[in-house]
Amino acid sequence: MMVSAVHAPESLPAATRLLDHGGRVLGGGTLVMAAVNAGEAPSSELISLHRLGLSGITITEDGVRVGAATPLRDLLGEPGLAFLHPALRGIGSPTLRNTATVGGNLFAGGPYGDLAVCLLALDATVTVAGRSGTHATTVTGVTGTGGIVTSVRFGIPEPGTWRYLKAQRRRLNSASIVSVAAVIGPRADDAAGSTRIALGGVAPSPVRATSAEAVLAGRPLTATTAEAAGRAALADIAPADDAYASAWYRRRVLPVHLRRALLG
Amino acid sequence: MPSPPSSRVVTLVVNGTPREFLTAPGGSLLSALREKLGLTAAKRGCGQGSCGSCTVLVDGNAVLSCLLAVETIDASSVETLEGVANGTELDEVQQAFLDGFATQCGFCTPGMIMAAEALLSAEPDPGRADVVEAICGNVCRCTGYQPIVDAILTAARQRAAGGQP
Numbered sequence: 001m002m003v004s005a006v007h008a009p010e011s012l013p014a015a016t017r018l019l020d021h022g023g024r025v026l027g028g029g030t031l032v033m034a035a036v037n038a039g040e041a042p043s044s045e046l047i048s049l050h051r052l053g054l055s056g057i058t059i060t061e062d063g064v065r066v067g068a069a070t071p072l073r074d075l076l077g078e079p080g081l082a083f084l085h086p087a088l089r090g091i092g093s094p095t096l097r098n099t100a101t102v103g104g105n106l107f108a109g110g111p112y113g114d115l116a117v118c119l120l121a122l123d124a125t126v127t128v129a130g131r132s133g134t135h136a137t138t139v140t141g142v143t144g145t146g147g148i149v150t151s152v153r154f155g156i157p158e159p160g161t162w163r164y165l166k167a168q169r170r171r172l173n174s175a176s177i178v179s180v181a182a183v184i185g186p187r188a189d190d191a192a193g194s195t196r197i198a199l200g201g202v203a204p205s206p207v208r209a210t211s212a213e214a215v216l217a218g219r220p221l222t223a224t225t226a227e228a229a230g231r232a233a234l235a236d237i238a239p240a241d242d243a244y245a246s247a248w249y250r251r252r253v254l255p256v257h258l259r260r261a262l263l264g
Numbered sequence: 265m266p267s268p269p270s271s272r273v274v275t276l277v278v279n280g281t282p283r284e285f286l287t288a289p290g291g292s293l294l295s296a297l298r299e300k301l302g303l304t305a306a307k308r309g310c311g312q313g314s315c316g317s318c319t320v321l322v323d324g325n326a327v328l329s330c331l332l333a334v335e336t337i338d339a340s341s342v343e344t345l346e347g348v349a350n351g352t353e354l355d356e357v358q359q360a361f362l363d364g365f366a367t368q369c370g371f372c373t374p375g376m377i378m379a380a381e382a383l384l385s386a387e388p389d390p391g392r393a394d395v396v397e398a399i400c401g402n403v404c405r406c407t408g409y410q411p412i413v414d415a416i417l418t419a420a421r422q423r424a425a426g427g428q429p
């Protein structure tokens with residue numbers, strides 16, 4: 001499809017009106033412009049977010065708020081988000097990260113979207129503006145909402161509780177074979193003390209490894225329980241063959257990789 | 265809402281000079297540079313952000329110009345390889361590429377040099393790992409990368425010694 005207009009609304013109501021008329025969001029461009037260049041624009045009417053003031057990072061004792069249009073580069077410049085930096089540095093190249101945005105990463109889809117995997121493990125709240133105002137959803141709830149993602153909010157995990165590990169073809173600029181992000185319970189804000197595990201590269205979009213979480217619930221994290229969790233996670237995935245790995249290989253890698261991620 | 269596609273006027277400061285041109289809806293910065301402004305150093309390789317041959321600087325940051333809708337960066341400052349040399353005098357990075365045989369077919373070279381320029385502006389004394397990371401989005405199918413990495417490190421040393429303006 002050819003592009004007939006790139007709108008640059010200056011208010012969210014104006015942007016959501018355009019969305020309701022069939023327009024599609026253009027963020028940093030790394031996903032949508034790639035489609036445009038291939039003659040596969042998601043709509044003839046694109047809605048650029050660049051005049052909406054949706055970029056910026058705020059860190060308070062209540063947590064972190066990141067505007068949807070914030071480039072990934074800006075997160076790498078924020079010392080308060082150091083725990084996310086290894087994951088961020090695994091996304092594309094520095095050049096790509098100068099324009100790729102936080103909001104866009106939620107729509108990257110497997111085997112991309114490592115930040116979305118992290119945000120799912122962090123139980124991030126995603127704010128979406130739509131026709132009837134804004135509402136809060138989750139990382140897995142953004143698709144099909146018919147709105148515009150405006151920000152994500154999450155808490156910074158307690159020291160020593162964050163895990164992230166990515167299996168990839170190369171050390172730099174490689175899509176995911178398997179990405180694992182986890183917050184090891186107990187957390188201050190989670191009385192049940194549960195561990196949250198999110199996986200990337202093994203399904204069309206990031207998934208919670210609920211079967212693995214169930215194995216760990218109420219049990220100490222040991223080599224034995226971590227290995228059992230790794231095997232259990234096979235029930236949570238729907239891997240595909242792609243240019244980076246086969247579904248077979250992803251299934252082979254996941255249990256080992258999840259065990260390694262959990263044990264740090 | 266549907267209306268006939270209409271071109272839009274965009275103004276950029278390109279290599280220090282204000283340039284005004286018309287862009288078709290959804291046109292990329294790369295298309296504008298090559299087709300509107302006649303600046304053909306930045307190359308159209310994949311059009312998907314995978315190869316880095318279109319790398320230029322926008323407001324000092326290295327970007328993939330094929331993935332930027334040019335009408336969304338109106339009034340920005342753009343630097344391309346054409347603006348790197350001082351007249352006929354190559355800058356340190358260009359000279360090091362030439363001296364170190366870091367160019368073979370040359371298709372990746374403009375993007376490689378702009379990625380290197382962005383690195384050296386931010387980090388004048390990079391280590392080898394910094395250089396490798398800085399160009400990890402730039403594909404070269406000829407050199408095997410080592411002469412390119414060597415050239416960028418050489419350029420950093422020469423710039424530090426020579427006092428680049």
